[in-house]
Amino acid sequence: MATQNVKLPDVGEGVTEGELVRWLVKIGDSVKADQPVVELMTDKATVEVPSPFAGLVKELKYKEGDVVPIESVLLVLDSDGAKSAAPATAAPTMSAAPTAAKAPAKAAPIMSANCGTGADFYPPVAGSNVLATPATRRLARETGVDINGLQGSGLAGRVTQEDVQKAKGGGGGVPAGQARLPMKDIPRPSVPNQGGSMEERVPLRGIRKKIAENMQMAKHIIPHFTLMEEARVDQLVLMRTQAKEHAEKYGVKVTYLPFIMKALIATCREFPMFNASMDDAAAEIVYKKFFNIGFAADTPNGLMVPVIKNADFKTVLQMSQEIGQLAGKAREGKLALDDMKGASITVTNIGSVAGLYATPIINHPEVAILGMYKIMDKPVWNGKEFVRGQFMNFTITCDHRLIDGAVAANFMKAFVARIENPSQLILDMI
Amino acid sequence: MAEKFDVCVVGSGPGGYVAAIRAAQLGKKTCIVEREALGGVCLNVGCIPSKAMITAGHFLQRMQHDAPTMGFQLPKEIKVDMSKLQDWKQSVCTKMSGGVAQLLKGNTVTVFMGEGTFTSPKSLTVKGKDGSKTIEATNFIIATGSRPIEIPGFTVDEKEVLSSTGALALSEKIERVVVIGGGYIGLEIGSYMRSFGSAVTVVEASPALLNGVADPDCVQVVAKKLKKSGVEVILGGKAKGWKKVKAELEVTIDVGGKEQIIKCDKILLTVGRKPNSDGAGLKNIGLQIDERGFLKVNAQRKTNLPGIFAIGDVAGQPMLAHKASHEGVMVAEIIGGANRAYDAKTVPAVIFVDPEIASAGLMESELKAKGITDLKIGKFPFGANGRAVSMMETEGFIKIIADAKTHIVYGVHIVGPEASNLISEAALAIEMGARLEDIALTIHPHPTLGETMMEAAEAALGHAIHIIQRPLTGAKSGEKHA
Numbered sequence: 007m008a009t010q011n012v013k014l015p016d017v018g019e020g021v022t023e024g025e026l027v028r029w030l031v032k033i034g035d036s037v038k039a040d041q042p043v044v045e046l047m048t049d050k051a052t053v054e055v056p057s058p059f060a061g062l063v064k065e066l067k068y069k070e071g072d073v074v075p076i077e078s079v080l081l082v083l084d085s086d087g088a089k090s091a092a093p094a095t096a097a098p099t100m101s102a103a104p105t106a107a108k109a110p111a112k113a114a115p116i117m118s119a120n121c122g123t124g125a126d127f128y129p130p131v132a133g134s135n136v137l138a139t140p141a142t143r144r145l146a147r148e149t150g151v152d153i154n155g156l157q158g159s160g161l162a163g164r165v166t167q168e169d170v171q172k173a174k175g176g177g178g179g180v181p182a183g184q185a186r187l188p189m190k191d192i193p194r195p196s197v198p199n200q201g202g203s204m205e206e207r208v209p210l211r212g213i214r215k216k217i218a219e220n221m222q223m224a225k226h227i228i229p230h231f232t233l234m235e236e237a238r239v240d241q242l243v244l245m246r247t248q249a250k251e252h253a254e255k256y257g258v259k260v261t262y263l264p265f266i267m268k269a270l271i272a273t274c275r276e277f278p279m280f281n282a283s284m285d286d287a288a289a290e291i292v293y294k295k296f297f298n299i300g301f302a303a304d305t306p307n308g309l310m311v312p313v314i315k316n317a318d319f320k321t322v323l324q325m326s327q328e329i330g331q332l333a334g335k336a337r338e339g340k341l342a343l344d345d346m347k348g349a350s351i352t353v354t355n356i357g358s359v360a361g362l363y364a365t366p367i368i369n370h371p372e373v374a375i376l377g378m379y380k381i382m383d384k385p386v387w388n389g390k391e392f393v394r395g396q397f398m399n400f401t402i403t404c405d406h407r408l409i410d411g412a413v414a415a416n417f418m419k420a421f422v423a424r425i426e427n428p429s430q431l432i433l434d435m436i
Numbered sequence: 437m438a439e440k441f442d443v444c445v446v447g448s449g450p451g452g453y454v455a456a457i458r459a460a461q462l463g464k465k466t467c468i469v470e471r472e473a474l475g476g477v478c479l480n481v482g483c484i485p486s487k488a489m490i491t492a493g494h495f496l497q498r499m500q501h502d503a504p505t506m507g508f509q510l511p512k513e514i515k516v517d518m519s520k521l522q523d524w525k526q527s528v529c530t531k532m533s534g535g536v537a538q539l540l541k542g543n544t545v546t547v548f549m550g551e552g553t554f555t556s557p558k559s560l561t562v563k564g565k566d567g568s569k570t571i572e573a574t575n576f577i578i579a580t581g582s583r584p585i586e587i588p589g590f591t592v593d594e595k596e597v598l599s600s601t602g603a604l605a606l607s608e609k610i611e612r613v614v615v616i617g618g619g620y621i622g623l624e625i626g627s628y629m630r631s632f633g634s635a636v637t638v639v640e641a642s643p644a645l646l647n648g649v650a651d652p653d654c655v656q657v658v659a660k661k662l663k664k665s666g667v668e669v670i671l672g673g674k675a676k677g678w679k680k681v682k683a684e685l686e687v688t689i690d691v692g693g694k695e696q697i698i699k700c701d702k703i704l705l706t707v708g709r710k711p712n713s714d715g716a717g718l719k720n721i722g723l724q725i726d727e728r729g730f731l732k733v734n735a736q737r738k739t740n741l742p743g744i745f746a747i748g749d750v751a752g753q754p755m756l757a758h759k760a761s762h763e764g765v766m767v768a769e770i771i772g773g774a775n776r777a778y779d780a781k782t783v784p785a786v787i788f789v790d791p792e793i794a795s796a797g798l799m800e801s802e803l804k805a806k807g808i809t810d811l812k813i814g815k816f817p818f819g820a821n822g823r824a825v826s827m828m829e830t831e832g833f834i835k836i837i838a839d840a841k842t843h844i845v846y847g848v849h850i851v852g853p854e855a856s857n858l859i860s861e862a863a864l865a866i867e868m869g870a871r872l873e874d875i876a877l878t879i880h881p882h883p884t885l886g887e888t889m890m891e892a893a894e895a896a897l898g899h900a901i902h903i904i905q906r907p908l909t910g911a912k913s914g915e916k917h918a
Contacts, residue, residue: 127734127735127736127777130777131735131777131778131779132779134781137869138869139867139868139869140779140780143779144776147777147779148775150775161871162842162843162844162869163842164869202461203461203462203463
């Protein structure tokens with residue numbers, strides 16, 4: 007019987023491993039060449055990996071939730087009987103995140119009697135020598151953990167609920183190249199099951215899981231504080247309105263975001279500790295000599311942070327164009343891995359929807375996040391009368407390990423000066 | 437027009453009706469097909485009626501033997517109105533079966549009374565009194581149960597040769613009965629018939645009663661009591677045939693090559709049960725059946741056909757109601773979208789003989805077969821338990837078998853009063869992976885039979901309080917005692 011191994015190909019872009027979100031095939035399925043077989047999540051993108059060969063699925067080497075290193079065998083195909091297609095290139099489709107959007111719907115209780123006497127369910131049944139209570143065995147099943155493979159930490163090798171949860175939350179949370187921080191001390195309390203129709207439980211998978219992990223880690227290790235300020239933006243509004251008209255000739259929509267980014271870059275040059283990282287493992291402060299500005303995008307799949315790379319070398323027009331493209335890709339779930347990598351500081355404009363101020367969470371390993379909020383009219387006393395003033399609120403959220411409150415206040419002052427006075431912004435804008 | 441359902445359950449025994457209720461609870465449009473009576477064998481001609489009769493027999497025995505010791509002045513002969521007893525027994529069954537009907541109704545499960553036959557893997561025809569009906573369902577749960585086996589020379593007619601069903605329905609005392617098969621059903625029915633005054637002879641083909649199904653030490657206690665009560669037991673006896681001679685029946689048996697004739701009035705045939713996999717069109721639609729007649733299923737009780745599940749007796753050993761119910765809930769939840777698989781460590785088993793036998797986990801012989809021989813075994817007699825003595829039911833013991841190193845409980849075997857009600861603690865202990873200390877250190881209320889469990893665990897650790905254990909060595913917990 008001829009068998010062929012389907013490996014996880016090198017997806018490039020520095021990715022060394024990915025979390026298996028979902029098998030798209032099961033044992034016994036017939037697979038065509040180039041048919042996607044598995045949904046994998048790397049960094050923040052979900053990709054579908056196709057099989058380069060045709061055949062019958064004989065063995066699945068990993069289970070959902072596993073972290074799979076590149077070049078490891080994902081599944082074994084029995085190529086007998088199947089048309090032996092020439093090995094196609096195994097480049098995974100990197101723009102397959104729409105599948106992630108479907109995932110929650112699939113996980114909800116549905117009528118799916120996926121029958122057959124084969125082992126078409128996962129995890130396998132707990133062996134008779136596995137020492138775990140019925141509730142723990144069920145937890146393992148429901149969270150997709152093979153309890154047979156666990157080393158119980160309890161008395162006499164008993165597998166505890168915690169062991170199962172740990173196995174579920176398993177490593178690989180932080181992309182390679184970033185400072186890995188200990189996550190094991192974070193408690194993972196369970197929420198009592200209300201039972202029956204009172205609730206619906208959906209596995210924490212894919213991008214949502216990644217967001218959860220990142221947020222939890224950031225909040226866990228970074229002592230956050232947020233400073234809030236308002237800036238009068240009458241001149242900025244005027245400048246942007248005029249710029250918008252010019253840009254329309256090029257077919258580009260200019261928003262406030264590139265101007266804010268430019269002001270941020272200029273201010274960060276004065277205050278380099280905002281465009282930095284804390285390497286906890288090495289106990290070093292990393293000052294970055296480049297400006298890759300992340301911007302938070304709300305998408306159907308959850309929060310994504312595409313990055314304008316080397317924003318300090320780009321014109322407002324270029325940046326506007328790029329922001330438009332990336333935001334579009336984010337909404338369609340087509341962001342590539344590379345689109346979301348390497349930010350040195352992030353801007354969030356959630357405030358454009360609602361909210362006077364927010365207290366955002368820093369995108370680790372960055373040390374600051376700038377919040378911008380909606381423009382509002384306010385009356386201003388000019389000594390004689392009240393006139394219309396346009397104001398915009400800003401927040402700067404900082405890692406207090408590196409940035410002190412007074413520094414943040416000075417940073418904000420310098421930033422707001424550029425926002426309120428575009429001629430100053432133009433002076434040091436590259 | 438075919439009626440369409442999400443789930444159709446075939447058979448309304450303790451597997452089927454439970455599965456139907458859970459499926460309905462999960463919002464599935466569910467129906468159940470039953471050809472005889474709701475509740476299946478269990479509620480109508482099995483577990484429940486036999487327990488009613490056993491209770492009555494036990495009650496009578498206690499009046500005859502124990503009540504006078506306690507000072508009751510009763511007539512020497514206590515008369516039993518067998519037909520009234522039958523009425524009471526029937527009222528118990530009717531009540532239980534009616535309860536099932538109400539539960540099904542309350543959960544909006546549609547009930548179809550009639551014989552169901554698969555016409556395709558997606559449709560079933562039900563022939564009932566009011567004609568026939570076609571049901572189409574996305575999922576089928578086959579819970580058709582099992583029925584008694586017959587052996588050559590003996591055909592159940594429920595007149596002379598009775599099955600358990602016929603025996604339970606007797607409304608008069610039978611003078612002499614031959615029970616063929618010394619398994620749990622034969623002994624349960626044979627024992628209560630003896631209580632009501634029948635002369636009972638049990639013929640068992642193997643060399644032991646309850647062979648392989650119960651701990652030999654437990655069986656010994658029961659065998660002794662059977663003998664004391666006047667039940668004759670013939671081991672290694674093969675029933676060859678029977679004939680009617682005038683008003684009596686003559687059963688021919690072969691014991692070690694010698695033929696023997698036993699005269700009696702009724703024959704009770706209890707040589708085992710076989711799965712009901714030959715009806716309902718199961719074979720026609722291509723379901724795989726193993727050589728013993730069980731539908732082939734995996735740990736999720738899925739058959740080889742998509743959307744068809746099988747649970748209970750028809751899906752494999754042990755053929756016990758509570759296993760069927762557990763599977764029923766599991767399968768309904770799988771259909772509801774949950775990830776489930778059968779991973780119970782033990783199915784506790786109870787034999788309602790006198791005294792009762794109950795077990796959970798493994799027997800010593802089974803452990804030995806697995807190569808596990810380093811054991812700690814503790815045994816504590818009911819004779820040393822205050823409640824048992826005050827109940828005048830002191831026969832039997834609890835035996836706990838645990839791993840000598842880890843003290844994790846492998847098996848618990850009980851013979852004695854209320855063994856059936858005591859075994860659940862043992863089942864919980866085994867499912868939880870409990871150690872001897874977990875049982876020994878749990879405070880058990882006094883005075884109860886349950887204390888025996890705690891003391892048996894202590895005995896396995898070498899230091900039970902209410903029996904003398906030697907050698908005495910200045911006991912330290914966990915130390916190795918003989």
